[in-house]
Amino acid sequence: MLAVHFGAGNIGRGFIGSLLSKAGYEVCFVDVNAEVVNLLNEKKEYRVVLADENSQEETVKNVRAINSIQQPEEVLDAIASADLVTTAVGPNILPIIADSIAKGLRRRVEQTDQPLNIIACENMIGGSAFLKEKVYEKLSEAEKKQFDDQFAFPNAAVDRIVPNQTNEDKLMVSVEPFYEWVVDRSKLIGEVPTINGVTFVEDLAPFIERKLFTVNTGHAAAAYLGYQAGLETIKDAMEHEEVLQAVKDTLRETGTVLVRKYSFDYDEHMKYVNKIIGRFTNPFINDEIPRVARGPLRKLGQKDRLISPASQYYEFVEGQPVNLAKVIAAALKYDFPQDDEAVALQAKITELGFEKTIYDVCGLEECHPLVSLIMEKLNKR
Numbered sequence: 001m002l003a004v005h006f007g008a009g010n011i012g013r014g015f016i017g018s019l020l021s022k023a024g025y026e027v028c029f030v031d032v033n034a035e036v037v038n039l040l041n042e043k044k045e046y047r048v049v050l051a052d053e054n055s056q057e058e059t060v061k062n063v064r065a066i067n068s069i070q071q072p073e074e075v076l077d078a079i080a081s082a083d084l085v086t087t088a089v090g091p092n093i094l095p096i097i098a099d100s101i102a103k104g105l106r107r108r109v110e111q112t113d114q115p116l117n118i119i120a121c122e123n124m125i126g127g128s129a130f131l132k133e134k135v136y137e138k139l140s141e142a143e144k145k146q147f148d149d150q151f152a153f154p155n156a157a158v159d160r161i162v163p164n165q166t167n168e169d170k171l172m173v174s175v176e177p178f179y180e181w182v183v184d185r186s187k188l189i190g191e192v193p194t195i196n197g198v199t200f201v202e203d204l205a206p207f208i209e210r211k212l213f214t215v216n217t218g219h220a221a222a223a224y225l226g227y228q229a230g231l232e233t234i235k236d237a238m239e240h241e242e243v244l245q246a247v248k249d250t251l252r253e254t255g256t257v258l259v260r261k262y263s264f265d266y267d268e269h270m271k272y273v274n275k276i277i278g279r280f281t282n283p284f285i286n287d288e289i290p291r292v293a294r295g296p297l298r299k300l301g302q303k304d305r306l307i308s309p310a311s312q313y314y315e316f317v318e319g320q321p322v323n324l325a326k327v328i329a330a331a332l333k334y335d336f337p338q339d340d341e342a343v344a345l346q347a348k349i350t351e352l353g354f355e356k357t358i359y360d361v362c363g364l365e366e367c368h369p370l371v372s373l374i375m376e377k378l379n380k381r
């Protein structure tokens, strides 16, 4: 069995590759990073080390890689013969890889009528559906029909904290012990793959919203408020009394939305929240704020971890999401010079001012009460 995985980065190697290899797949990574691709082809294996007191280690075997810049034809052949295609490249890169996926699937249609699932493992709602949209933009109407019969793009939620890291062994990845990978079974084509550690569910919405609006909203709160407080890592943020309290208050707001929307048990949800706070304070992980805060334009988007739960607060809860608004205000002020999106965001604010930037970046209507609440928080800081 062959799994073609786009993105041999932190989560690609540290999570997806590891689970797929253990499930018996040969894992073929596709990446643009020549050093990682060459090392994977040279060693054919790499180490994943658990970030806890035992540092338990596993060797992920049966792996290889293709450089999509230098060997574009090999990528298409790999897709044509794959049993599964997955991605973990970042939401902004999905439109870029859509071209080779479309061409690879075209090649596959010529060679076989075997079905294929393409699963985007990105931190976004509807990641695979978005990738499908980008792939379908390249197709004729006849091809779209053909692809509908043979290919599927089930959405997924993935959770494992894998920080940026520099190790002597360049392929080695240190990962937190916790992981969760949930896939929308209702959109799968063909047989359900047997992958230990993957949960298939009929309705992904509660799982992806619970994950994005708890793990990622909490992370964003720690990162943006931590940055404003002059801190360097997520652990520093969790040790800062005021930031920690703000993270907890923010997760109480998203938690209330989730509990009401999906009828989650309140106590169970609070256990989930506390577990996540524990994960953020893992002393064996050094997660720098710029990784977690990366891409503020994306994170401030209408469907993402801040604006979506804050908007839904008005739908499901009485009152105002004051803590989420405080985090959104801090995100709008994120000006880390090495983050291209932070630089673009600050340039936009200089040009348009905060209010117009909020309409533009966050997709909020002028009359939305969240706008004035964010403005209030911006003026307070």
Ligand SMILES: NC(=O)c1ccc[n+]([C@@H]2O[C@H](COP(=O)([O-])OP(=O)(O)OC[C@H]3O[C@@H](n4cnc5c(N)ncnc54)[C@H](O)[C@@H]3O)[C@@H](O)[C@H]2O)c1
Residues within 6 Å of the ligand: 006, 007, 008, 009, 010, 011, 012, 030, 031, 032, 033, 068, 088, 089, 090, 091, 093, 096, 097, 121, 122, 123, 158, 159, 160, 161, 162, 163
């Ligand atoms: N790291 C985490 O804790 C974590 C956890 C869950 C989900 N995610 C999600 O997984 C995705 C990847 O995150 P990451 O932390 O692994 O990032 P990363 O930067 O470590 O990995 C991304 C990889 O994609 C590669 N890439 C870039 N452009 C490419 C292209 N055109 N074709 C093929 N490969 C390309 C990069 O070279 C890199 O190896 C993101 O959507 C992220 O939100 C990350």
Ligand SMILES: O=P(O)(O)OC[C@@H](O)[C@@H](O)[C@H](O)[C@H](O)CO
Residues within 6 Å of the ligand: 123, 158, 159, 160, 161, 162, 215, 216, 219, 220, 291, 292, 293, 294, 295
């Ligand atoms: O990957 P991003 O930029 O969407 O978000 C940064 C972190 O919150 C994220 O990578 C988490 O570590 C991960 O989602 C944990 O499962």
